[in-house]
Every structure is written in C-alpha cells, then in structure tokens.
Amino acid sequence: MRKRISTFIAACLYYSGLITLARWWIRRSAHHLVILNYHQATGGDLRRHLLYLRRHYRILHLEAAMEELSMPSKHGKRVGDRRTPLVLTFDDGYYDNYTHGLALARELQMPFTIFLTPGYTESGDYFWWREGNRLVSHTQVGEATIEGRIYHLDRPKERNRLAEAILTRVCQATSVAERQEFLRVVRQALPVSPSVAPEEKPALPLKWAEVREMEESGWVSFGVHTMHHPILAYLTDPTEVQREVEECRTMLEQQLGHPVRTFAYPIGQLQHIGDNAIRAVQKAGYEWAFTTLYGFNTPRSDPHLLRRIEVDVSQHWLVMAAETAGFWGLFSRLRWISAMRKAPYRENKALHPPSKILEGCDPKPLRP
Ligand SMILES: [Zn+2]
Known part of the structure; x- marks a missing residue:
C-alpha cells in the first residue's frame, strides 16, 4: 500500500512538471553532485531507472565526479552538457551487479562504482x-x-x-x-543443504575473477565497504574499527593492482557510523568517504561525510526520479522529525528494530 501511495505521489510530481522544475533548480545552483546508492541490480527494472537517469543527468565515474566537485574552478568553464552530474554506486558487492549491472553498464554506456566487502568476496559466505x-x-x-x-x-x-x-x-x-x-x-x-538454489545466486557476494573482469571493462570501479560489514558504531574495540577500515583496502588493492581511494560506511547513517569510524577513515587516508545521509554534495561538503540518495531497483522509476530530484528528502525529513519527537534514537534503541536498521543496508525486509 505504502509503495502504491509513493508511486502515486511521485507520478503527480512528475506529470505536474514539478520534478522537471526541481531538476532545473538543482542545475542552476552550480556545482551540485548527486550520488545514488543501490544494492542489488535485480528484483526490479534497473534498465528503466538507468534510461531515465541517462536522459536527465550527466553520468560520471565516481572519482572523476569527486575531482570535478573538489576543483570546481578547473571544471567551471565546462561548456556543452550542463546537466547535473550524477554518480551510480552499488553497496556490498552482490553477484547480480556482475550478471545484470555490468551488462547494462556496457549497453547503456553508464559507469558505476561498487563498494565491495572483501571479506565476503574472499569467503563466498552469505552476507x-x-x-x-x-x-x-x-x-x-x-x-x-x-x-x-x-x-x-x-x-x-x-x-x-x-x-x-x-x-x-x-x-x-x-x-x-x-x-x-x-x-x-x-x-x-539449523542445518541446511549446502547447495545454492538458483534464486539465491543473485544475492551472493561477487568473486574476485568477476571483480577483475568488471574493472577491466572500464565501466565499473571499486571502493571498499569494510572487510566484514560490521555496524561500526557497535564495535567496542577502536582497533577493530581501524582494522575493518584498513584491511579491506589492502586486500582490494592487492587484487586490482592500484590504489583504492574511496570508502562507504556500512549502514551509513551517523548513529551507525560513530565517531571512531570517521576518525579511522581519516587516519587511513581515504580521500572520500560516503554515508547514506540524504542530500546533494557541493564543494563545501565534508569529504569524509559525503551524502548519497538511497534508491532501490524494486522502486518504480517515478519514485526514484522524485527522490533523485530532492523531493523525497522533504518527506523523509518530515518522517524523521516526527519520529525524533516521539523517541530520540539514543534514548531508546529498541525503537529501531534490526529490520529497520538494515533498511540502510538491505532495503528488502528480511522475512522467512
Ligand atoms: Zn552495505
């Protein structure tokens, strides 16, 4: 029901021209960067999402976009394509990013970045x-x-x-x-058969051979997302936080043979990141680190607390279009304000059940 209401509101925003107006507004405020955050590439119509984005935004590689954002004077005289720059990111490193995402990236010529969890790539375990x-x-x-x-x-x-x-x-x-x-x-x-059912495969972690093939394609780049995807704020030992933040980069660099400059916090809301993790990322020397705090980035954004807009392939493309244009920020902020009035998070963790916490990591509810 909530999904239908969201689609209806998004359709009203789109067909009334408000989304076009919002896109124009973002474009005229110079030097804004939109970064989208997906997880899986299957379970919806990613192609429809990408066709919309390709038409209305200037799709860039993540590092190129960050360099452009951090040195606006160098890129300020750019002429021609005046659309707002947009970057596609996928967190965790699901197998369907290879089977489905790479094929679409090649076909539509749209680059994206995967924030990989190398511990899972190495073990092949279920997340x-x-x-x-x-x-x-x-x-x-x-x-x-x-x-x-x-x-x-x-x-x-x-x-x-x-x-x-x-x-x-x-x-x-x-x-x-x-x-x-x-x-x-x-x-x-709870013993189960070790065999993997075909419907489970898309949600398994990527393997190293797939990671290398994706990078060699030129359409996919990689950042890291910790070694084992802990909720960093919950780790009690700061040295473990530092290890989770650093070891993943070492392992990925060994596999790819070049430096890795970007990091995405698992379940990237501030209360799940924690101060230790932000310090660890700075100490590790990452150039850019990405949260899932909603919003656009500007040259004044903190390079270690960059914002992303969470979207999901199962959403109707109209909803994704509204969120990307900034409308959903308003709705989510209103929801957040009313929730905070009722019960501030820090005072009552029980009000954030795990399935709610994990919405930031895996938007699909986990139900047997
Ligand atoms: Zn994640």
Whole structure:
C-alpha cells in the first residue's frame, strides 16, 4: 500500500512538471553532485531507472565526479552538457551487479562504482544479514534451541520470531568474531543443504575473477565497504574499527593492482557510523568517504561525510526520479522529525528494530 501511495505521489510530481522544475533548480545552483546508492541490480527494472537517469543527468565515474566537485574552478568553464552530474554506486558487492549491472553498464554506456566487502568476496559466505533468514527458511528441523530458547519451527510465527531474534543478535554484535561465533552456532542448530538454489545466486557476494573482469571493462570501479560489514558504531574495540577500515583496502588493492581511494560506511547513517569510524577513515587516508545521509554534495561538503540518495531497483522509476530530484528528502525529513519527537534514537534503541536498521543496508525486509 505504502509503495502504491509513493508511486502515486511521485507520478503527480512528475506529470505536474514539478520534478522537471526541481531538476532545473538543482542545475542552476552550480556545482551540485548527486550520488545514488543501490544494492542489488535485480528484483526490479534497473534498465528503466538507468534510461531515465541517462536522459536527465550527466553520468560520471565516481572519482572523476569527486575531482570535478573538489576543483570546481578547473571544471567551471565546462561548456556543452550542463546537466547535473550524477554518480551510480552499488553497496556490498552482490553477484547480480556482475550478471545484470555490468551488462547494462556496457549497453547503456553508464559507469558505476561498487563498494565491495572483501571479506565476503574472499569467503563466498552469505552476507550476515541474509544468513539467519535463509537458515530459518530452509532448515528441515522441527525444533531448535538458540541461546537457551526453544523454537518450534512447524509454527510460522515461531519461525518469524527466530529469524528476527537471529537478526537482532547479529546486528548488535560488538565484534566480528562474536557475530561469526553466533552464526556458527546457528548453522549447527539449523542445518541446511549446502547447495545454492538458483534464486539465491543473485544475492551472493561477487568473486574476485568477476571483480577483475568488471574493472577491466572500464565501466565499473571499486571502493571498499569494510572487510566484514560490521555496524561500526557497535564495535567496542577502536582497533577493530581501524582494522575493518584498513584491511579491506589492502586486500582490494592487492587484487586490482592500484590504489583504492574511496570508502562507504556500512549502514551509513551517523548513529551507525560513530565517531571512531570517521576518525579511522581519516587516519587511513581515504580521500572520500560516503554515508547514506540524504542530500546533494557541493564543494563545501565534508569529504569524509559525503551524502548519497538511497534508491532501490524494486522502486518504480517515478519514485526514484522524485527522490533523485530532492523531493523525497522533504518527506523523509518530515518522517524523521516526527519520529525524533516521539523517541530520540539514543534514548531508546529498541525503537529501531534490526529490520529497520538494515533498511540502510538491505532495503528488502528480511522475512522467512
Ligand atoms: Zn552495505
């Protein structure tokens, strides 16, 4: 229902000409950069999104766009294409970015950047925010005991409860080792077949051969997104934060054979990033770091807190068009203000259940 309402409002904005007006307004305010943040490339009509964006924006490689933004005087006399520059980014490194994203990038000649999680590229494991849900959905056991609590899995409600409990636990882990150990116990309690179903493949991590092939195509560039995708603000040991931020770059640089300059915070809202992570990124010497704070970037933007607009391939292209033009910022800000009035986040974490937190990472609700 919410999706239909969003599409209806977006259609009103589009067909009334307000989106065109907003695009014109952004264009006339010089030196704005729009950065979109996708995750998976399948599950919707990415081609339709890209055709709209290619028509109305000047699509750039991320690093070229950042250089242009940081040195506007050098690029200020640019003539010809006066459309607002826009960059496409995809977080995490899903397999469908290779199968679907690369094909579209080649066909439509539109570059994009993937913020990769090298720990997963290396291991090939399911991403942690998907694994509990997968185990609960696929296991054949009728009963499981997790952390002292018995779940009767023949009852759908109990399956949902268990999936949510696993997600809560992995989300709130205070170290990667703690999360891995918990998942090891869960895998033992919920055995599943090791084979991968065809419908699961698009959500698996990219492999190194695919990463290299994508980069060699010239259409895809890579930044990093930590080694294991922890929620950085929840890590209690600052040295682990530093390690997560730095080791991923070393591994990716070894694979690609050139320096990596860009970083994206996992689940990039400020309360999930934390001050330690911002300091770690600065100390590591990244030139640019990207959040999922909504908004446009200007030459005055903090290079380690750059903004991105979260979109999703499952959205109707009209909704994506409205968000990209700045309308959804208004709606989300209004929602945020009313939520903060009711319950400030820092005072009551329980009001942000894991599925809500993970919207920033994986927009699809995780339900068995
Ligand atoms: Zn992510």
